[in-house]
Amino acid sequence: MLLSVSDLTVAYAGVEAVSGVSFSVGEGELVSIIGANGAGKTSILNAVMGLIPSSGGRIEFDGTNVTRLPSHLRARRRMRIVPERARVFAHLTVRENLLVGAYGLRKAIDLQKKLEWLYGFFPVLEERSAQLARTLSGGEQQQLSIARALISDPKLLLVDEISMGLMPKLVETVFEALRDLNREHGITILLVEQNALASLRISNRGYVLEAGRIALEGNADALVRDAGVREAYLGI
Amino acid sequence: MSTYFVTISTFIAIQAIVAYGLNIIVGYAGQISLGHAAFFGIGAYTAGLLSTKAGLSFWAALPIVLLICGALGVILGLPSLRVREDFLAITTIGINFIVEAVFLYVPFFGGAMGLGGIPKIVFFGVRLKGESLLALCLVCLAFVILICWWFTKSWAGLGCRAIASDETAASSMGISPVRFKLLAFVLGTVIAGLGGALYAHRMGFITPADFGFPVSTMMLSIIVLGGMGTLWGPLLGAIILGALPEVFRPLADYRMLLYGALLLLMVRFQPGGLLGDASVLMNLLKRMKGGDRHAG
Numbered sequence: 001m002l003l004s005v006s007d008l009t010v011a012y013a014g015v016e017a018v019s020g021v022s023f024s025v026g027e028g029e030l031v032s033i034i035g036a037n038g039a040g041k042t043s044i045l046n047a048v049m050g051l052i053p054s055s056g057g058r059i060e061f062d063g064t065n066v067t068r069l070p071s072h073l074r075a076r077r078r079m080r081i082v083p084e085r086a087r088v089f090a091h092l093t094v095r096e097n098l099l100v101g102a103y104g105l106r107k108a109i110d111l112q113k114k115l116e117w118l119y120g121f122f123p124v125l126e127e128r129s130a131q132l133a134r135t136l137s138g139g140e141q142q143q144l145s146i147a148r149a150l151i152s153d154p155k156l157l158l159v160d161e162i163s164m165g166l167m168p169k170l171v172e173t174v175f176e177a178l179r180d181l182n183r184e185h186g187i188t189i190l191l192v193e194q195n196a197l198a199s200l201r202i203s204n205r206g207y208v209l210e211a212g213r214i215a216l217e218g219n220a221d222a223l224v225r226d227a228g229v230r231e232a233y234l235g236i
Numbered sequence: 237m238s239t240y241f242v243t244i245s246t247f248i249a250i251q252a253i254v255a256y257g258l259n260i261i262v263g264y265a266g267q268i269s270l271g272h273a274a275f276f277g278i279g280a281y282t283a284g285l286l287s288t289k290a291g292l293s294f295w296a297a298l299p300i301v302l303l304i305c306g307a308l309g310v311i312l313g314l315p316s317l318r319v320r321e322d323f324l325a326i327t328t329i330g331i332n333f334i335v336e337a338v339f340l341y342v343p344f345f346g347g348a349m350g351l352g353g354i355p356k357i358v359f360f361g362v363r364l365k366g367e368s369l370l371a372l373c374l375v376c377l378a379f380v381i382l383i384c385w386w387f388t389k390s391w392a393g394l395g396c397r398a399i400a401s402d403e404t405a406a407s408s409m410g411i412s413p414v415r416f417k418l419l420a421f422v423l424g425t426v427i428a429g430l431g432g433a434l435y436a437h438r439m440g441f442i443t444p445a446d447f448g449f450p451v452s453t454m455m456l457s458i459i460v461l462g463g464m465g466t467l468w469g470p471l472l473g474a475i476i477l478g479a480l481p482e483v484f485r486p487l488a489d490y491r492m493l494l495y496g497a498l499l500l501l502m503v504r505f506q507p508g509g510l511l512g513d514a515s516v517l518m519n520l521l522k523r524m525k526g527g528d529r530h531a532g
């Protein structure tokens with residue numbers, strides 16, 4: 001397993017938001033965690049990336065225990081996150097945002113080629129490359145955030161609510177892009193989504209999170225067919 | 237050039253150098269420092285002691301001065317940079333008071349009487365004073381501006397600016413917050429040390445009060461006025477704040493009040509400073525160039 005999380009607990013000021021969650025993502029897989037508002041999806045991803053401390057459990061990435069590793073050292077092992085609400089560097093230009101994503105990887109990747117590849121995916125980023133990131137629209141910032149994570153050639157990509165604030169047509173494009181990245185480029189992806197149907201459609205496996213605990217897990221198509229899931233999350 | 241003009245210009249150049257150091261810490265790396273004068277003082281005292289007690293020339297002492305300022309920057313900066321941002325303001329004020337107290341109460345540093353008899357800088361047998369000293373200060377200033385320009389274009393500078401913008405996001409891209417904050421802090425203290433060395437040799441006589449908290453406040457006022465994180469802001473700020481008390485002599489006693497009011501007004505109405513983007517001055521400059529981007 002590329003990522004295996006066991007008994008993860010996250011608490012804010014003593015109140016548990018995630019209680020003993022275990023899951024794993026194998027190399028080359030695309031896995032979704034779906035759940036309602038406040039279920040603890042963002043808390044899980046942030047704890048995996050090391051952006052918030054976990055109060056219990058163990059996180060293993062690429063054969064190493066990273067539970068106590070600061071986030072920049074997890075990033076150096078090629079774990080990247082597309083955080084909730086994009087979090088682009090507001091006072092840096094679009095191009096500088098992308099360069100930060102490639103920080104410390106000058107030798108490992110062909111920067112120019114990567115930029116061209118990303119501009120192919122997101123042409124608007126090329127048009128706006130000299131513009132400050134804070135002047136981008138919400139959807140454009142979301143695209144920048146994805147590109148900024150992808151430029152590093154991540155082994156594991158954590159994606160938090162990527163569809164938020166994107167127009168329906170772009171949601172489709174972005175989900176297709178994620179599938180492409182997973183199938184054609186072999187990038188392992190852990191997806192967290194409220195848009196359950198769209199995310200399960202492109203996933204291999206899925207977990208259903210309810211109030212900080214895993215309520216259900218299985219193959220993505222099995223989950224889509226599951227009556228309870230259909231009613232609670234898919235609205236069909 | 238009149239002596240008066242040369243004197244004022246020399247002080248402005250030295251203050252600008254020190255302010256450029258602060259700009260790297262506050263403007264580029266986003267770490268508020270209210271104790272920058274401490275490192276200005278450490279540079280001045282080190283240069284003063286090395287020339288009076290050890291008999292070193294300005295040039296021989298300079299590398300040592302910069303090294304000591306950098307080392308003390310690491311030692312004093314590291315614990316401060318690990319604390320939360322709002323504490324940073326407090327701890328840096330603390331550093332300023334402690335350093336000033338050390339100069340004041342440790343006899344080795346000359347106490348309240350200060351440190352005197354610091355010789356003029358000698359350059360190829362010429363004792364620098366007046367215009368030739370101003371020339372040296374301007375060369376140093378140009379060099380510092382060049383370093384700042386290079387820093388903004390460098391990967392290290394990019395890392396610092398990313399941290400200033402969003403520390404959490406930056407660390408999730410593999411950038412170590414502590415390492416880059418420290419880098420900016422030390423670069424800033426070394427530049428302050430250069431300003432201090434020039435100041436000591438210019439004055440010939442320094443006292444602890446020359447490097448007190450009010451001086452730190454003035455440095456901050458300079459970069460807030462000119463534009464934090466801009467390349468030319470510290471220079472503009474130093475010129476305005478250096479020339480203003482001369483123009484309005486009667487105001488000299490109210491300097492601190494003036495700086496305080498200025499800080500508040502700038503933060504309220506022009507938080508980006510005079511040279512920040514979208515400031516009144518920048519908009520004016522853009523319009524004069526005829527390149528009104530909004531029209532296109």
Ligand SMILES: Nc1ncnc2c1ncn2[C@@H]1O[C@H](COP(=O)(O)OP(=O)(O)OP(=O)(O)O)[C@@H](O)[C@H]1O
Binds near residue numbers: 017038
């Ligand atoms: N910084 C915080 N301080 C206190 N409580 C928090 C904090 N962040 C999250 N929580 C709480 O933890 C719980 C889980 O939040 P989390 O953001 O992980 O949910 P989520 O599944 O991502 O929700 P959404 O779909 O709305 O993004 C919520 O009850 C939330 O109120």
Ligand SMILES: [Mg+2]
Binds near residue numbers: 161
């Ligand atoms: Mg969330």
